[in-house]
Amino acid sequence: MFRFTVRDAVWLVIVAALSVGWWLDSKSRDERTADERNTSELLRADISKLEKEIEGLQKTILEMKAGRQR
Numbered sequence: 001m002f003r004f005t006v007r008d009a010v011w012l013v014i015v016a017a018l019s020v021g022w023w024l025d026s027k028s029r030d031e032r033t034a035d036e037r038n039t040s041e042l043l044r045a046d047i048s049k050l051e052k053e054i055e056g057l058q059k060t061i062l063e064m065k066a067g068r069q070r
Helices: 006-069
Strands: none
Touching: none
8 A cells, every 4th residue: 555755745835836826827827818809909090080180180181281282
């Protein structure tokens, strides 16, 4: 029959702790990646809206300049 020594128990605890730590890190990394993906999609939408506003303002400025030259 196999007997466990203190050294065997320490190794078991070390392996279990490293496994749980690795799993928790992986889980939090996946959550951060999903959050970053959502944030980047929102930022892209905001950038698109701002670009459209800039185009509209540029057209307005050009129209105003053209009106002054007449």
